[in-house]
Amino acid sequence: MDRELLAAAQHGDEAAFVDLIRARSNRLFAIAQRILRDIDRAEDALQDALVIAWRDLRGLRDPDRFDAWLTRLLVNVCISQATRERRRTANLRVLPIDGPAAPDEFLTIADRDLLERGFRRLSPDQRAILVLHHFIGYEPSEIAETLGIPAGTARSRLFHAHRAMRAALDAEERTVLVGGRSA
Amino acid sequence: MTDQRSIERILDDWFADGPSVAPDRVLDVAANRIGRQRQRPAWRLLSWRDFHVFTTSKMVAGLAAIVVIAVIGIAVVLRPGGSNVGSQGPSAAPSPVATPTPAPTPSPSPTVLKSGVQGPGTFTGRFASSEIPWTVTIPKGWAGYDTDIVMGPPRPGDKGVAILTERAVNVPKDSCAPDGTVPATSAEEFLAAVEARKDWDVSNREAATIGAYPATRIDLVLPENLPVCGDGKDYMVVAHNDGKGFYSQGPSMHVTYWVADVNGEPLFVERFSFAETPASDLTESDAVVDSIEIRA
Numbered sequence: 421m422d423r424e425l426l427a428a429a430q431h432g433d434e435a436a437f438v439d440l441i442r443a444r445s446n447r448l449f450a451i452a453q454r455i456l457r458d459i460d461r462a463e464d465a466l467q468d469a470l471v472i473a474w475r476d477l478r479g480l481r482d483p484d485r486f487d488a489w490l491t492r493l494l495v496n497v498c499i500s501q502a503t504r505e506r507r508r509t510a511n512l513r514v515l516p517i518d519g520p521a522a523p524d525e526f527l528t529i530a531d532r533d534l535l536e537r538g539f540r541r542l543s544p545d546q547r548a549i550l551v552l553h554h555f556i557g558y559e560p561s562e563i564a565e566t567l568g569i570p571a572g573t574a575r576s577r578l579f580h581a582h583r584a585m586r587a588a589l590d591a592e593e594r595t596v597l598v599g600g601r602s603a
Numbered sequence: 604m605t606d607q608r609s610i611e612r613i614l615d616d617w618f619a620d621g622p623s624v625a626p627d628r629v630l631d632v633a634a635n636r637i638g639r640q641r642q643r644p645a646w647r648l649l650s651w652r653d654f655h656v657f658t659t660s661k662m663v664a665g666l667a668a669i670v671v672i673a674v675i676g677i678a679v680v681l682r683p684g685g686s687n688v689g690s691q692g693p694s695a696a697p698s699p700v701a702t703p704t705p706a707p708t709p710s711p712s713p714t715v716l717k718s719g720v721q722g723p724g725t726f727t728g729r730f731a732s733s734e735i736p737w738t739v740t741i742p743k744g745w746a747g748y749d750t751d752i753v754m755g756p757p758r759p760g761d762k763g764v765a766i767l768t769e770r771a772v773n774v775p776k777d778s779c780a781p782d783g784t785v786p787a788t789s790a791e792e793f794l795a796a797v798e799a800r801k802d803w804d805v806s807n808r809e810a811a812t813i814g815a816y817p818a819t820r821i822d823l824v825l826p827e828n829l830p831v832c833g834d835g836k837d838y839m840v841v842a843h844n845d846g847k848g849f850y851s852q853g854p855s856m857h858v859t860y861w862v863a864d865v866n867g868e869p870l871f872v873e874r875f876s877f878a879e880t881p882a883s884d885l886t887e888s889d890a891v892v893d894s895i896e897i898r899a
Contacts, residue, residue, distance in 0.1 A: 432642055438634050449625035454618055463629050470633040471640055475837075478642050478718075535617050554611070555618035586610050 426483050429474075437474055444487070448494050454551045455498040457540060465501050469494040491556075492566045495548050502544035538588030546581035553578055639782070641837075641847035713738050720747040725894075730768040730870060732843065737768060737814075740894035742887050753891060755884045761853045764876040764884045766891055772841040772848055772871060774800060779832035781842035790819055790862040790869045797821055797860065811861055813872050814897035818863035825856045841871070853877065861892065865899045 428436035441448075445466070452462035452469075473493050480489055539547060545567075552558040552566060564574035714720065716728030722741035728750035730737055741747075744756035748765070755764035774796040775781035787793035798805055798821075806822040829838050829851060837850035840858055852875055859874040872895060874888055 430642075434634070434637055437637065438630065441633070442630060445625040445630055446623055449629060450621065450623040453622055459622060463626065466625065466629050467633045467636065471636045474637045475640050475642060531613075532617065535613065550614060551618060554614040582610055585614070586606075589610070 422486070423483050426480075426486055430477050430480070434474075437477070440486075441470055441473070441490075444490065448490070451491065451551060451555065452494060452498050454555050455495070455544070455547050456502055457536065461501060462498075465497045466494065468501075469497040472497070488566060492568065495552070495566060499544040499548055502547060534589055538585055541588045542581060542584055545577060546584055549574065549577050550581050550585065639846060641850075716747045716750050716753070718748050722746065722753075726753075728768075730770050730897075732772075733770045735770065735865075735870065736898045738894075738896040738898070739766070739891060741891055745887070745891070755880070755888060758880070758884070760879070761856075761877040762879045762881065763852070764874065764880045764888050766888060767849055767873045767875065769841060769849065769871040769873065770868065772843055775839050775842045775846075775848075778838045778840070778851075779830060781839040781848060782846035784839075784842040784844060784846065784848075786844060787869050790864045793860075793862050793869055793871070794819055794821055797823065802826055813861040813863045813870070813892070814865075814895055816863040816865050816870075816897065818861045818872075820859060820861050822857065822859045825851055825854065825858065827855045829854050840875075841873070849873065849875075863897075865897060870897065870899070 422440065425436045425440045429440055448469070449462055449466050452465045453459060456462050456465060469490070473490055476493075480486060539550075542550070548567070549563055552563045553560075558566065560574040560578055561571045563569075563578065564571040567574065569577075713725045713727040716726035716739065720726055721743075722745035723743045725738060725740040726747055727736055727738045728747070729735060731749075731751035739753055741753050746754050748754050751768045753766050757763075771786040773784050773787040773793060775784045776796075776799075787796060794808060797803070800823075803826070804824040809820040811818045811820040825838075825840070832838055839846070839848050839850045840856075842848035855878060857874075857876045857878065857880075859876075861872040863870055872892060874892065876885060876888070
């Protein structure tokens with residue numbers, strides 16, 4: 421069915437393309453939101469990716485690669501958007517949150533805030549790799565294929581993304597503690 | 604201190620929790636934008652290698668064509684007086700004047716022009732946005748794209764060449780805002796629109812033919828620094844009333860138009876190329892254009 425829709429879409433059938441992406445929009449939106457951490461920007465990124473996908477659809481020669489191709493397009497749009505956003509906000513100081521994190525609960529609001537801040541400190545590439553690995557469940561080889569990088573590079577970037585996230589969380593924890601004391 | 608195992612578990616849980624339903628407006632807006640966006644002909648974007656997958660069936664068809672040509676050739680040579688220059692009988696038609704450009708090798712009969720068909724061969728397609736049939740002969744290394752475009756040999760980067768067909772188009776006044784472009788009603792109207800684009804480097808007109816029809820040729824070079832249209836819009840070279848059409852494949856793209864009034868309406872053949880397109884490809888493209896027949 422998807423193959424028929426894809427073939428029709430590649431011949432300019434807009435309705436077929438919309439049907440094709442309707443079944444995938446939730447998953448794609450979730451990926452974009454997790455990379456960009458912002459619903460409005462995730463909507464913009466998904467729209468841009470879908471328009472680009474429509475425009476370049478005729479360049480897709482292997483129908484079995486459609487999902488991987490679409491995911492790659494979206495991730496690249498997200499990385500571009502996050503890079504632009506990062507430049508724009510590079511000079512903004514991250515303010516410490518109010519109060520210390522609750523130590524006993526797993527993923528409390530404070531934990532999530534820590535994660536949010538730590539994640540935003542990562543490069544867009546690192547964010548995308550973490551989302552592909554932890555949300556989509558991609559192995560480094562699949563991440564490599566999606567991002568168009570060698571598998572060894574994907575493994576290395578994933579390792580560094582984990583390390584950066586750990587460091588960011590540890591740094592944030594210290595910031596919170598200092599913030600809590602000084603409040 | 605966060606260890607490796609815990610950070611992985613934390614991230615798994617954190618990413619699993621979050622919005623997972625796309626708002627309807629995302630698809631609505633995307634569908635609206637798609638409706639204003641023509642799909643990329645992509646003769647530059649496509650993976651050229653994909654066009655050169657030589658399937659067994661194509662190989663068999665190619666061998667069969669070679670056998671047919673060989674048999675016909677042998678029969679002609681063996682026919683008394685068949686191939687001797689100057690030995691034609693009095694009833695023979697006058698020979699056509701030899702063309703200065705190397706003519707592509709035609710196949711025995713035209714086949715349907717579509718994406719992926721390979722030269723050498725003669726193919727019949729349809730002018731873009733019309734049912735007007737055209738026949739074109741392309742040499743080895745060339746390929747078809749849809750029913751309205753043939754593309755030169757694969758050249759990475761801005762070195763390609765393609766021949767495109769169109770009708771019911773015009774040059775937009777603003778290439779970034781092509782909506783509402785009024786289609787030219789005559790070759791003269793179209794040429795005037797081309798010449799009105801002061802941001803393009805436009806040549807003088809030349810008399811030419813396209814198919815058997817008298818035509819006018821005009822060449823232009825797009826700006827080196829093409830404006831960024833924004834919002835995913837392309838820089839349109841020609842456009843229909845709805846803003847769709849053919850768009851620039853890169854900065855400094857060279858465009859050649861052959862425009863002919865056929866049965867009261869202008870038909871367009873276009874060549875897209877670049878300064879770095881090999882001269883041999885351009886020579887072949889001249890022969891390809893010369894081979895075009897229009898059955899309007």
